[in-house]
Amino acid sequence: MKGDLESGQPTAGLWRRSAAGGRNVALLLTATVLCALWLIVDQGLPSQLQMFTSAPATLSIDHFADRDNTRPWPCDYAVQKSVRERGAMMLHSWSDEELIKRAARAEDILEGLNNSTEASRVLLKIQSVLRCKPNGSQNPKIAFMFLISTGLPLAPVWEKFFQGNEDLYNIYIHGKPDWLRRVGFDVGMGVFWGRVVPSASTQRLAPNIVEAERRLLANALLDDPNNEWFALLSESCIPIQNFHYIYGKMNETSNSRIDSGYFPHSGLAMTRWKARGDTAMLPEVPFSAFRFGSQWFIIRRRHAVAVIRDRKYWPKFRLPCRRLEACVPDEHYIQTLIDNVDEGSCHGSPTFISWNGTTGGHPHSFGVDETTPHLIEAMKTQQEGRYFFARKFKPEALNTLLNMTDLLFR
Numbered sequence: 001m002k003g004d005l006e007s008g009q010p011t012a013g014l015w016r017r018s019a020a021g022g023r024n025v026a027l028l029l030t031a032t033v034l035c036a037l038w039l040i041v042d043q044g045l046p047s048q049l050q051m052f053t054s055a056p057a058t059l060s061i062d063h064f065a066d067r068d069n070t071r072p073w074p075c076d077y078a079v080q081k082s083v084r085e086r087g088a089m090m091l092h093s094w095s096d097e098e099l100i101k102r103a104a105r106a107e108d109i110l111e112g113l114n115n116s117t118e119a120s121r122v123l124l125k126i127q128s129v130l131r132c133k134p135n136g137s138q139n140p141k142i143a144f145m146f147l148i149s150t151g152l153p154l155a156p157v158w159e160k161f162f163q164g165n166e167d168l169y170n171i172y173i174h175g176k177p178d179w180l181r182r183v184g185f186d187v188g189m190g191v192f193w194g195r196v197v198p199s200a201s202t203q204r205l206a207p208n209i210v211e212a213e214r215r216l217l218a219n220a221l222l223d224d225p226n227n228e229w230f231a232l233l234s235e236s237c238i239p240i241q242n243f244h245y246i247y248g249k250m251n252e253t254s255n256s257r258i259d260s261g262y263f264p265h266s267g268l269a270m271t272r273w274k275a276r277g278d279t280a281m282l283p284e285v286p287f288s289a290f291r292f293g294s295q296w297f298i299i300r301r302r303h304a305v306a307v308i309r310d311r312k313y314w315p316k317f318r319l320p321c322r323r324l325e326a327c328v329p330d331e332h333y334i335q336t337l338i339d340n341v342d343e344g345s346c347h348g349s350p351t352f353i354s355w356n357g358t359t360g361g362h363p364h365s366f367g368v369d370e371t372t373p374h375l376i377e378a379m380k381t382q383q384e385g386r387y388f389f390a391r392k393f394k395p396e397a398l399n400t401l402l403n404m405t406d407l408l409f410r
Contacts, residue, residue, distance in 0.1 A: 092198060096215060100308050103218040107305050110225055139167055140228035142247065142298075143220040146173045147212055148235040149202070152192060153395035159190050160405050161239045168247060170227055171195040172220050174212045176202070207318040209295075209330045214314075217304045231298040236365070236392035237351065238401060240379050242409035246388045253347070256300050257388075259293025260339040260346035266292075275326035276319040285316050291335040296351040296389070303338050303345070313337045352379045352390040365392040371400045376407055 094102065146152065152173075162169060173196045189195075197219040202208045213232060220227050229250050239246070263269040264287075273281060273290045281290070299307075313336060321327035339346050354364040366375065371393065379390045393401065401408070 094198075096211060096218075099215065099218045099222070103222040103308050104305075106222050106225075107308075138226060140251075141167075141224060141226045142169045142229045142231055142250065143224070143227040144169055144171050145213075145216040145220060145230060145232050146171070146192075146235065147202075147209075147216065147232060148173060148175050150235060151175075152189070152235055154235065154238055154393060154398055154401065155190065155192060156398065157238050157401050157405065157408070158192075160402075161243055161409060162191050165243045165247075168243070170220065170224055172197050172216050172223070174199045174216050205321075205324055205327050205329075207329050210314075210317065210333050213330065213334065214307060218308050221301070221304055221308065228301050229298050230301070230304045231350070231389075232296050233351075233389060234296070234391055236394070237296070237389045238391070238393055238408070239388065240352070240376060240390045240408055241385070241388050245385075249385075249388070250298065254300065255345045255347050256298060256303050256338060257348060257350040258297035258299060258335060258338060258346045259349045260291045260335040261293055262288075262290075262339075263292055264288070271323075271326050272328060272332065275321050275323045276316075277322060280319055281316050284312050285336065289336060289340050291332060291339050293331060293335040293346075294349040294351065294353065295330040296349055296353075296391070297334065298350050298388070299334075299338065300345075303342065306341050307334060307337060310337055313340075348386060350386070350388040352382065352387040353392075363392055365394050366397060367394045368397050368400055371397040371404075373404060373407055376404060 092099070152158075162171075171192060173192060175196055176199065197216060199215070200208065200212070202212050216232070217230055220230055269290065269292050270287065272292070273285075273287050281287075313333065317329045317333040317336075335346070354366075357364045379387060
């Protein structure tokens with residue numbers, strides 16, 4: 001018996017060691033899975049989704065040919081089914097450089113199709129492929145581009161504004177990455193659901209504000225060839241005209257609505273021009289070419305294309321500042337570019353802003369007590385209805401604004 005016991009001890013010991021090893025492996029695998037889930041959910045959900053929707057490495061006319069029997073685009077995967085059904089835009093993991101390159105190349109293709117008998121068919125294919133959705137309206141559209149930091153507190157007002165005009169607009173949102181992780185894929189966002197473009201952090205007075213604008217423009221250009229107007233808005237903006245009024249007014253002109261002033265005797269303009277160095281802007285941007293204006297705009301497609309194709313002005317405006325407080329690239333870069341490449345085409349900002357009682361360089365914010373029918377009527381009628389939008393409205397003014405939508409969208 002002693003021999004049997006002794007002979008069984010190694011076997012029992014081996015079993016205990018094997019069981020312990022199995023538990024360790026199981027714990028390791030569990031920890032790995034939990035870590036991976038945390039990285040996906042908390043750190044990189046958009047990036048992971050982007051991996052499913054990455055487009056081909058090159059963009060050419062061949063990608064838009066009829067391919068009824070093939071599935072070359074990853075948006076055909078089942079994981080994209082719900083995204084397609086809602087018409088949400090295709091995410092991607094491209095760098096800004098690659099995004100700009102693809103958008104410019106797609107525009108080259110579209111321009112090459114002018115006067116072509118196959119233009120209509122290929123345009124439909126481009127729209128279907130880039131949007132990962134069935135072919136839709138061929139009406140010219142307004143791309144509403146929201147450059148936000150804290151969210152969309154006034155979204156219900158915009159919901160009412162967009163209602164019934166689904167074939168005439170697209171929405172694009174650039175938000176801070178932490179906001180995107182928390183809210184960007186929430187189906188409760190209504191018409192804003194799934195409309196967040198791959199975003200990066202931005203800081204006031206820094207070139208990355210303009211990088212965000214260029215990112216929005218490139219995504220909107222690439223997303224839908226029917227986007228004809230590109231409106232830049234903030235989370236504190238509201239529409240003060242109805243959709244068809246704005247759409248009709250945009251159709252009346254071939255020009256853009258953007259501030260672009262020249263102030264040759266302004267000390268502030270000279271200070272900003274020299275903010276990167278006394279001669280840093282030369283020779284590409286002499287002071288006589290330097291423009292000044294509000295950040296918020298509606299620009300035509302040809303001007304949006306000029307922005308993403310620009311290699312002359314942007315390298316100058318993204319230079320580091322010697323005087324940070326004097327660098328406000330979002331009030332100068334696109335204004336300078338468009339007025340110089342298409343002189344006389346900038347017809348003033350479409351967004352009403354009040355500088356009465358401004359603090360810290362920020363315009364006045366309207367609270368609940370100030371948000372009255374008299375204020376809205378004054379904004380709507382200023383300069384014969386020139387303004388389409390107004391800012392800044394505080395989040396707590398939402399209910400008051402909702403009670404005045406008949407006046408807003410009359």
